[in-house]
Amino acid sequence: MKPTAEQDLDAILAGCRQQHRRSQQALYRLFYAYGMSIAIRYVGNERDAVTVLNDGFLKVFRYIRRFDTTKDFKPWFRQIVVNVAINHIKRQEQYKKEVSMEEGQTISAREEILSRISYQELMALVQSLSVAYRTVFNLYVIDGYRHEEIAGMLGISASTSKSNLARAREKLRVMIQQQMQTKYA
Template identity: 50%
Template sequence: MANSPNSPALPDLIARCLRNERRGQELLYRQFYGYAMSVCMRYTHSREEALEVLNDGFLKVFTRLDGYDINQPFKGWLRRILINTAVDHYRASVRHQHEDMGEAGHVSTDMADAYSQLAHEELIALIQQLSPAYRLVFNLYVIDGFSHDEIAGQLGISVGASKSNLARARENLRAMIQKKGNDEYARATR
């Protein structure tokens, strides 16, 4: 959300949050809610789960705001906290589900043509249908630009598992896109 004439400037909001002013925290939350939710939605399966990650992320923001460098873009700092919170959320759920992240697979290439035909919301909906492990690696690598070494370090998996999960995520997305195309063609020809 862009600054409205009635909303305070970002440095003022940050100063108010550093003084633990609830109203300042609320305004900062509202100002960045849409952006933050879009980041969280990429890493979660549902809107409710995204909201949980978002709220946990903002709690970290408010408790770590004194470590923010005012000379750096706030959105980048916020995004990094939200991604790390989503990764933490994933790790906690994996501990409970004991999900196997697999080692085998082969890397797929060039899905740009298929992706370009989908609306952003449709693509996010398809990504949300991936298993948590595949969704997390796909987002970290493809959307947020992390390397496989960085992903492996963050998730406590091997580089090979990161590559495998990315390949499987791409294969699953390709299959979902193809099925979606076939379903739409079938409806159109009826």
């Protein structure tokens, strides 16, 4: 009987707990693409994303004994990469607190706009947002955090988080409209 992917992962994680290099390399290969997709959403460029991902893996290997083996590994890994990305942004001093603003776009308008654009196109536009807007957008929209949680993670107020999200959405709306005009002109 062939072992399942879950059994393979369990064996790899057991090896990582014992600090076996081959197990660490196997885990790195197994989760590299997933980790990069998370890291690049936050830091916006491949060079910094690789740094974030490598730092994330170092934390995984350092704290692997704290991982609860009764739970799924992927969310634990994701949380580490997100936290490392946020800390990277803070260290780079690119993160700027931005002032509060009311959200002005209706849900139906958002849905209509988003139905015309692919996920890849949307992610490319998200990458062009400022670090503050991109970070809050990713945490709230993509990763599902609440504004209070985002505020605690980033050291900002919940109202600033809401404002940054509203501004990110507005900028995305404008960029999407411009892209649609160019596409269908």
